[in-house]
Amino acid sequence: MPELPEVETIVRELNAVLPGKTIRDVRVFRDNALGGTPAADFRRNLLERRITEVTRQGKFLQFALHPTAYLVAHLRMTGKFILSGPLAEPGSHHRVWFILDDGSLLVFQDMRCFGTLTVVERLEDHLSLQALGVDPLAREFTADWLGEALTASRSPLKHWLMNQSNIAGLGNIYAAEILYRAKISPLRPANALTGEEPRRLHREVRKVLQAAVRKNGTTISDFQRVDEKSGQFQNFLRVYGKEGEPCPSCREPILRIRQQQRSTFYCPSCQT
DNA sequence: AGCGGAACCTGTCGGC
DNA sequence: TGCCGACAGGTTCCGC
Numbered sequence: 001m002p003e004l005p006e007v008e009t010i011v012r013e014l015n016a017v018l019p020g021k022t023i024r025d026v027r028v029f030r031d032n033a034l035g036g037t038p039a040a041d042f043r044r045n046l047l048e049r050r051i052t053e054v055t056r057q058g059k060f061l062q063f064a065l066h067p068t069a070y071l072v073a074h075l076r077m078t079g080k081f082i083l084s085g086p087l088a089e090p091g092s093h094h095r096v097w098f099i100l101d102d103g104s105l106l107v108f109q110d111m112r113c114f115g116t117l118t119v120v121e122r123l124e125d126h127l128s129l130q131a132l133g134v135d136p137l138a139r140e141f142t143a144d145w146l147g148e149a150l151t152a153s154r155s156p157l158k159h160w161l162m163n164q165s166n167i168a169g170l171g172n173i174y175a176a177e178i179l180y181r182a183k184i185s186p187l188r189p190a191n192a193l194t195g196e197e198p199r200r201l202h203r204e205v206r207k208v209l210q211a212a213v214r215k216n217g218t219t220i221s222d223f224q225r226v227d228e229k230s231g232q233f234q235n236f237l238r239v240y241g242k243e244g245e246p247c248p249s250c251r252e253p254i255l256r257i258r259q260q261q262r263s264t265f266y267c268p269s270c271q272t
Numbered sequence: 273a274g275c276g277g278a279a280c281c282t283g284t285c286g287g288c
Numbered sequence: 289t290g291c292c293g294a295c296a297g298g299t300t301c302c303g304c
Contacts (some may be wrong), residue, residue: 032281060296076298078282112281114298138304155274171297220297261276
């Protein structure tokens, strides 16, 4: 489900309310997300820790805890964090409740059970975080860096953009939207870009992500913010999910193809 | 290095 | 109505 703009939206909203609150209790209703850690250990590692800050790296959320440790979360396809008042019973997709010292509830819910929750002492201990590439909203993500990085791979661009060890945070929707706006075919090998193309791609990565963050992300079927409101960027998508509809620029029908077992939407006439 | 396939789960939608 | 396959904002592992 969520890509960088959706995770960024959640992080901002959590950060507005969680810092200063202490985890009084943890209730695990289904433990798929814990990666084999026994629920009792998971609970004990979080009990009586105070949340100091919520940050993001790529699509990972990081809850910094006092006096020590981090809760690292990945929402995968259908994970959500919802803030709630006290509840008597868990909802059908509630997996974990974090009960806070003011009586409120941070609910981790996840229909498909792909999401992950991990507690580590130091962020350096989290292998998946260590494998991430540059965050596209960070200062290090420059046009020069991108141009250089692209030369190292012959992967199709769509695949390259979604590889989290290159750029951390892009997924299926934004990769398609970025390539459309940059007028570059998703099928082109990464190292085949020439002239101004890397610079154009860099500009669109930044522009699309920043615009999507301003709209609080994209809600297609079920992305929800912390307060259960929707994002609004779905109203600005130009190709994703629009197979057969006319390209906004040239009126040719948008195509849908299969790449790496995912749908890719693009305009075969504008994107070359 | 890169690709296809399968796996992890649940739900929805369209076709017959 | 009901069954069945395809598909879904993700990642990882395995074999060629």
